[in-house]
Amino acid sequence: MNDQYATQSMSLRIAAGQLHAFVRAIWEQAGSAPREAELVADHLVASNLTGHDSHGVGMIPRYVASLREGELQLNQHADVVRDAGAVLTVEGGKGFGQVVAFEAMELGIERATKLGLCAVGLRGAHHIGRIGHWAEQCAKAGLVSFHFVNVAGDPLVAPFGGADRRIGTNPFCAAFPSTGRPPLVLDFATSAIAYGKARVAYNQGKRTPVGTLIDHEGRPSIEPKVMMEEPFGSLMPMGGHKGFGLAAMCEIFGGALSGGYTTHSGSLQNTSAIINCMLSVILDPKALDAPNAGAEADAFVEWVKASPLAAGTDRIYAPGEPELAMRAERGEKGVPVDLATWQQILDAARDSGMPAADIEAWSRGARSSHGVR
Numbered sequence: 154m155n156d157q158y159a160t161q162s163m164s165l166r167i168a169a170g171q172l173h174a175f176v177r178a179i180w181e182q183a184g185s186a187p188r189e190a191e192l193v194a195d196h197l198v199a200s201n202l203t204g205h206d207s208h209g210v211g212m213i214p215r216y217v218a219s220l221r222e223g224e225l226q227l228n229q230h231a232d233v234v235r236d237a238g239a240v241l242t243v244e245g246g247k248g249f250g251q252v253v254a255f256e257a258m259e260l261g262i263e264r265a266t267k268l269g270l271c272a273v274g275l276r277g278a279h280h281i282g283r284i285g286h287w288a289e290q291c292a293k294a295g296l297v298s299f300h301f302v303n304v305a306g307d308p309l310v311a312p313f314g315g316a317d318r319r320i321g322t323n324p325f326c327a328a329f330p331s332t333g334r335p336p337l338v339l340d341f342a343t344s345a346i347a348y349g350k351a352r353v354a355y356n357q358g359k360r361t362p363v364g365t366l367i368d369h370e371g372r373p374s375i376e377p378k379v380m381m382e383e384p385f386g387s388l389m390p391m392g393g394h395k396g397f398g399l400a401a402m403c404e405i406f407g408g409a410l411s412g413g414y415t416t417h418s419g420s421l422q423n424t425s426a427i428i429n430c431m432l433s434v435i436l437d438p439k440a441l442d443a444p445n446a447g448a449e450a451d452a453f454v455e456w457v458k459a460s461p462l463a464a465g466t467d468r469i470y471a472p473g474e475p476e477l478a479m480r481a482e483r484g485e486k487g488v489p490v491d492l493a494t495w496q497q498i499l500d501a502a503r504d505s506g507m508p509a510a511d512i513e514a515w516s517r518g519a520r521s522s523h524g525v526r
């Protein structure tokens with residue numbers, strides 16, 4: 154399944170609605186307008202529901218730290234700094250990525266629906282989280298999209314052939330909508346594993362798969378502490394030189410073309426903020442002379458899924474299907490949150506100014522939600 158670190162022996166299972174209400178309460182307490190708090194909760198809980206705990210509610214402590222450092226700016230909105238018709242440049246102003254990316258996609262969707270195509274360069278957004286969320290927003294409007302993202306000035310990944318961190322975990326995402334069934338959504342970090350997955354493994358006392366990490370001297374490692382404790386090691390790029398090449402394009406398309414910045418010696422930052430820049434290309438498939446596109450895509454997916462199963466495999470998934478399966482399971486059983494992460498979230502709620510009695514009440518509610526396993 155897509156998040157091999159998501160389950161562990163001691164975790165809470167919290168009903169998605171309850172988790173959503175708690176996340177909203179934290180951000181309203183911190184000073185977000187109700188709509189902002191709602192968009193942040195929508196995005197973080199949806200990430201957990203899809204199995205991407207690395208980009209779910211476990212990000213709250215980092216966001217609160219960024220706010221306290223004066224980095225994350227509350228109640229910012231997407232600011233169109235250049236409107237060239239089918240090309241928009243949008244400044245995020247270190248506002249919540251969950252708000253400015255949502256608004257940037259709304260603008261791009263409106264323009265692509267009208268013109269057939271729109272490229273949106275979003276720069277200077279605070280962490281925009283799970284990129285599939287933005288592709289799904291486009292797909293809901295019937296639009297194809299692809300997204301190149303950099304994590305500006307925050308290197309964690311070694312270049313192919315290198316021994317220290319030079320590049321962000323730069324995600325790439327592409328989605329294809331369909332009538333009558335969920336969209337195909339391909340969405341991944343260009344590092345061998347997302348940084349947040351090393352964090353989740355560290356919190357859970359687990360190891361990471363072979364080929365995902367190197368230590369500070371460039372030696373292969375399976376210990377997530379090389380990412381969490383000094384001296385720091387690096388993530389490896391996914392797929393050797395190919396993942397490295399895709400990460401480089403995400404850096405340049407996302408960071409440079411958006412008018413934002415790439416990662417280099419002059420842009421390294423050392424705060425809790427995560428700054429993302431994203432180039433999104435949003436396309437109306439109806440604008441192409443391709444009335445069979447949906448049927449052809451369906452035929453292809455059916456064809457590949459008819460392949461005999463390899464040993465140890467119980468199913469062939471199309472891009473996005475593991476997330477759908479996880480969403481169904483967690484929607485029913487609740488979202489697992491390991492106890493270390495849960496404590497960090499409660500501490501962050503306190504740091505946001507939430508009264509101790511309220512935190513205690515939310516915590517009691519969560520524990521009785523689906524219990525501790």
Ligand SMILES: NC(=O)c1ccc[n+]([C@@H]2O[C@H](COP(=O)([O-])OP(=O)(O)OC[C@H]3O[C@@H](n4cnc5c(N)ncnc54)[C@H](O)[C@@H]3O)[C@@H](O)[C@H]2O)c1
Pocket residue numbers: 154155156205207208280281282283284285302303304322323324326338339340341342343345346347348350427429469470471472473474475476
């Ligand atoms: N905002 C940021 O700065 C940032 C940085 C890095 C990653 N991210 C996000 O982190 C999330 C996790 O990234 P990741 O690299 O860990 O993802 P991952 O390795 O779990 O891969 C996910 C992708 O692979 C597909 N997939 C997974 N298992 C499959 C299987 N068995 N068969 C077929 N397809 C399968 C999924 O449908 C999905 O498209 C992503 O949502 C990404 O956008 C964000």
